[in-house]
Amino acid sequence: MANAALRNVKVLPNSANMEEARHRVFQFFRTACRSLPSVMEIYNLYDVVSVSELRSSVSSQIRKNIHVTDPKVIDMLLFKGMEELKNVVDHSKQRHHIIGQYVVGQQVQDSATKDQGTSTFLKNFYNTNYF
Amino acid sequence: MASVSATSLSFQPSLKLSTRTSQGCYKTSSLEVVSVGWNRRTFPSLRSSRFCICAVKAQPETVQKVCNIVRKQLALPAESELTPDTKFSALGADSLDTVEIVMGLEEEFGITVEEDGSQNISTVQEAADLIEKLVQDKSGAS
Numbered sequence: 001m002a003n004a005a006l007r008n009v010k011v012l013p014n015s016a017n018m019e020e021a022r023h024r025v026f027q028f029f030r031t032a033c034r035s036l037p038s039v040m041e042i043y044n045l046y047d048v049v050s051v052s053e054l055r056s057s058v059s060s061q062i063r064k065n066i067h068v069t070d071p072k073v074i075d076m077l078l079f080k081g082m083e084e085l086k087n088v089v090d091h092s093k094q095r096h097h098i099i100g101q102y103v104v105g106q107q108v109q110d111s112a113t114k115d116q117g118t119s120t121f122l123k124n125f126y127n128t129n130y131f
Numbered sequence: 132m133a134s135v136s137a138t139s140l141s142f143q144p145s146l147k148l149s150t151r152t153s154q155g156c157y158k159t160s161s162l163e164v165v166s167v168g169w170n171r172r173t174f175p176s177l178r179s180s181r182f183c184i185c186a187v188k189a190q191p192e193t194v195q196k197v198c199n200i201v202r203k204q205l206a207l208p209a210e211s212e213l214t215p216d217t218k219f220s221a222l223g224a225d226s227l228d229t230v231e232i233v234m235g236l237e238e239e240f241g242i243t244v245e246e247d248g249s250q251n252i253s254t255v256q257e258a259a260d261l262i263e264k265l266v267q268d269k270s271g272a273s
Binding site for chain 2: 022025026027029030033034051052055056059062063066
């Protein structure tokens with residue numbers, strides 16, 4: 001069901017203003033949440049995580065970019081998010097990828113974070129710790 | 132020998148035809164019975180749906196369930212004040228939190244909240260009322 005729905009998704013034109021971009025973010029979040037039961041079934045995640053925990057993980061991923069105010073950047077991020085969701089629903093990933101990114105991934109410092117408050121020293125420190 | 136085999140062949144198709152016609156009669160009669168049952172059932176469902184529409188006000192257990200989900204979603208302490216008139220924004224929830232609460236309510240009650248419905252939700256009472264209406268619509272449709 002989620003697979004068929006995502007198959008018809010097309011690339012939308014750029015958002016005209018900030019309000020439309022916000023609306024699209026909520027629409028994407030809603031689509032992702034409705035796909036979670038299928039994801040649980042595909043990857044057999046019932047013994048490691050629940051739907052509500054996955055939903056919190058998705059919302060925290062969206063919150064990482066809460067400071068973005070340019071509609072073009074938001075459209076680009078939504079495109080990447082939809083691509084990721086399509087990869088997950090089409091079973092283009094393995095089970096350990098899902099677990100590593102959305103179940104235990106919250107405990108690891110994300111190298112792609114766009115946090116503006118962290119100092120350069122801490123950024124380099126975190127990077128060297130994992131490379 | 133040839134004449135004996137011809138007579139035996141002639142008997143078999145007549146038997147098959149008779150059994151087919153009898154089976155057809157049974158099927159048509161059973162279909163009629165089913166249709167009669169459907170006709171009888173539709174009227175009570177219409178009446179019950181009318182009663183459900185009149186009672187759109189949310190029940191206390193639904194409001195309590197909604198409060199529990201909101202409390203869990205926003206990680207509120209148990210002693211915090213959560214009344215049906217409490218606004219989500221007053222609890223420190225932003226717009227994404229509100230959408231997440233609506234998705235949690237969808238999962239809990241097995242319903243699908245449309246976009247226009249979820250945009251109007253800002254208090255616990257409104258969420259409970261919408262859920263009650265959707266649950267009754269779903270049960271009425273089935």
